[in-house]
Amino acid sequence: MRKRDSGGGWQAVAYTWKKSREAGGFWKFWKAMRSRNACKTCALGMGGQKGGMVNEAGNFPEVCKKSLQAMAADMQGAIAPEFWRKYTVQQLATFTPRELEHCGRLTQPLIHLRGSRHYEPISWDMALDRIAKKLRDTPPDRSFWYFSGRSSNEAGFLLQLFARLYGTNNVNNCSFFCHQASGVGLTSAIGSGTATVDLDDLHKADLLFLIGGNPASNHPRLMTSLMELRRRGGKVIVINPVREIGLVKFRIPSDVRSMLFGSEIASSYLQPHIGGDLALLSGIAKHLDEIQAQDKPFLQANCLDSEEWLAHLRQMPWDEIVSKSGVSRADIATTAETYRQSKNTVFAWTMGITHHLHGVDNVQAITNLALMRGMVGRRSAGLMPLRGHSNVQGLGSVGVTPKLRDAIFAQLSHEYGLKLPTTPGLDTLACIEGSHRRELSSGFCLGGNLFGSSPDSTFAAEALGRLDQLVHLNTTLNTGHAQALAEETILLPVLARDEEPQRTTQESMFNFVRISDGGPARHAGPRSEMEVIAELAKRILGEQGGGLDWTQLRQASAVRDMIAKTVPGYGAIAQVDATGTEFPVAGRVLHEPKFPTPSGKAKLFRHTLPENALDADQLRLMTVRSEGQFNSVVYEEYDLYRHQDRRDVILLHPDDISRLGLKPEQRVSISSSVGKMNQILVRSFDEIRPGNALMYYPECNVLVPRDVDPQSRTPAFKNVAVRVGV
Ligand SMILES: Nc1nc2c(c(=O)[nH]1)N[C@H]1C(S)=C(S)[C@@H](COP(=O)(O)OP(=O)(O)OC[C@H]3O[C@@H](n4cnc5c(=O)[nH]c(N)nc54)[C@H](O)[C@@H]3O)O[C@H]1N2
Ligand SMILES: Nc1nc2c(c(=O)[nH]1)N[C@H]1C(S)=C(S)[C@@H](COP(=O)(O)OP(=O)(O)OC[C@H]3O[C@@H](n4cnc5c(=O)[nH]c(N)nc54)[C@H](O)[C@@H]3O)O[C@H]1N2
Ligand SMILES: [Mo]
DSSP: OOOOOOESSHHHHHHHHHHHTTTTTHHHHHHHSSSHHHHHHHEOOGGGGGGOOOOTTTTTTOOOHHHHHHHHTTTTTBBBBBHHHHHHHHHTSSSSSHHHTOOOOOOSOOOETOOSSSOEEOHHHHHHHHHHHHHSSGGGGGGGEESSSSSHHHHHHHHOOOOOOOHOOOOGGGGGGTTTHHHHHHHHHHHHSOSSSHHHTTTTOEEEEEEEEOOOHSTTTHHHHHHHHHHTOOOEEEEBBOOOOHHHHEEEETTTHHHHHOOOOOOOEEOOTTOOOOHHHHHHHHHHHTTTTOOHHHHHHHESSHHHHHHHHSOHHHHHHHHHOOOOOHHHHHHHHHHHHOSSSSEOOOOOSSSSTTTHHHHHHHHHHHHHOOOOOSOEEEEEEEOTTTTHHHHHHHHHHHSOHHHHHHHHHHHHHOOOOOOOOOOOOHHHHHHTTTTTOOEESSOOOOOHHSSHHHHHHHEEEEHSEEEEEEEEEEEHHHSSSHHHHHEBOOOOOOOOOEEEEEETTTTTEEEEEEOOOOSSOOHHHHHHHHHHHHHHTTEEEEESSSGGGGGGGHHHHHHHHHTOOGGGGGGHHHHHOOEEEOOOOSSSSOOOSTTSSSSSSOOOOOOOOOOTTTEEEEEEOOTEETTTTTSSSSSSSBBBOOOEEEOOHHEEEHHTOOOOEEEEEEHHHEEEEEEEEEEOOOOTTTTTEETTGGGGGGGGOOOOOTTTTOOOOEEEEEEEOO
8 A cells, every 4th residue: 555644635535426426426425414413423523403514613514534434334225134044143253344334224123042043033013022021020230221422312311211210220331431531530630521622712722732542533523623723823742652644744625725735733743652641741740840830820729739749740750751651851841841832722632541541540640731731721721532422422411321420310309200229330341241240131232332342352242142131222233243142132223313203412522512403214124212212111111101201202302301401501402492502511611710629629630650561572552443444333444544454463663573573464463361363464564652562443352351440440442461473
């Protein structure tokens, strides 16, 4: 493959044409992309009432490749009825994630019973009956309820409510594999778990720290904001062990100048070791303290524990900071100087920060650095976790967490008189582990690919395999449907967001609630998620419905009324039907230094730097996304910007290749404490910091151990010690 000098560009435009042909013609595709529905991919919050490809500030066109891929995937034909007779589950288990996604849309309910060779079609009525019967016979705390991040606020609210009325708090979403550390870290420091900025703040910043993320691939629309920031004279400091080409230079498809010449994105690029961020961030703060660049009045007036924190930094040895971060003292000083000169800094971060055993510490360290110069609690500056799924944040807001937030619990109990469980409930990995110990026997998944996303795939398959029943509501086939079969596995085909018969809502990472109008179903067969949930609730909770009328709750507007009355900041959702107006969640964006903590002040946290040393023959492995995938769904095998044409590769720095006596293109085995992958191709990759390695998720989840960050329960997907065997 020809090495590229930039991300984006004509290739992205040509891709639009290719996808539109696959989807049955340009106009059909264009209409689908422009329909009034929130974009299906990341949480930047495109689309909604102003029409597709429009951002929250009303700018058009905002195109990204992933949204095209997701749309084309939903516009696929149906999986033919013969398919299920033709392929055994054993054969399906050998399909790659890409092959499974391209089989087409799921349109009929299916069941697989242990011992049977095939999935069998089953009617909706029979499928729902079987699920209802099994759940009625199961003690509620032996069940778990997993949510991905693509479902609407309405479906999410309804399913968590049903699960609790049924009797369990084993309710969780993919956040425990994603941004949980951001939520926990931010809440501990500033009392609120989401971004403190809106799009307007981002557009006024003069410096952005981009830490542990690859938005050129994963949040492409952010690239326009970064280009504009540079054009108005601002700076972008990238912190990433990999020099991602799209973060060096990007060609924004909607901008002529950028398309022709490319836009420089990073003004400086720091390449720490994997896991070196905590040391690096502490080092930047230590340098600022040494040059007396902290905002003392702000710290005194608005923060707790700043003196203790500074004292802790002062005794932290520079040697330790430099060796653990992998960044030189001089580079740390230069970065601190750049930050000192900035008037309005925004800190953005993604999985390179959260996927660690010290993910919460990482997030607190970012917050410390921002507070140190008074960059939180005012306009044009602040904290911005770049969220994953298009509605993962909304699901968290409306109650998809094990323990229900006190405010929601109180409202549901008082306003509606509901009896809800008070147990702590289990997080995502705890549900997998409980299944393995046979303490859980029923699983219900609203979207996603729980098997494919979990660490230690061998263990995850065993665990899910021990369940009596596993139910999936999905749009397409994925690896979980073939490689993690329970005693009885049921697939229920559901409508995508833009096929819903009723309006739904989604919350973007800027805390802005977007409206999706829905649209005509593309296939007969799939049902609305809300309809399936309400029907099951009716069958399981019986006449009394746990105190609610589940026939009425099929109406999205009735669900929104409940959300308005119970979810903090969501009052305006009650007007969505009358006015069609999108709204910011109240109380989230922080433009005043009044923090929603018990004391009203923000808090600074002290950290010890984690050991990051390896044996001489070990490497630190990060498991990441390629340009051609959305999580466990692989659309294309190639990774355009890292110029890789296949996925069964390990990317190593040339120095490590020679140090370990390897050769590029050689086949090797990669082993960790939990698993081994054979026949992996060594690829020479100058862009990675020596000592570190890169492989593609989800295939390499067999190597990721189940150790989690004790504070957020998130696995260290980005820091796996591995050995290369020949
Ligand atoms: N196209 C596309 N878009 C997506 C997704 C997708 O799969 N495809 N997924 C969505 C979801 S759910 C999420 S959560 C986001 C994910 O968005 P990202 O977090 O950008 O995705 P990853 O591929 O996991 O990449 C993480 C980046 O972190 C860097 N990194 C790894 N380890 C470290 C470290 O220790 N320190 C630092 N500083 N950096 C490190 C890697 O080099 C890589 O550039 O994207 C969302 N958007
Ligand atoms: N090794 C490693 N593991 C990781 C990560 C990593 O970086 N490295 N990243 C982690 C992260 S950040 C995340 S968020 C998780 C992702 O975890 P999940 O959210 O569980 O997984 P996805 O792959 O996004 O789910 C894909 C499936 O969603 C279904 N789907 C698509 N649209 C819809 C819809 O509208 N409704 C319904 N009901 N279903 C739909 C499709 O059938 C598709 O097969 O993975 C985590 N696992
Ligand atoms: Mo994610």
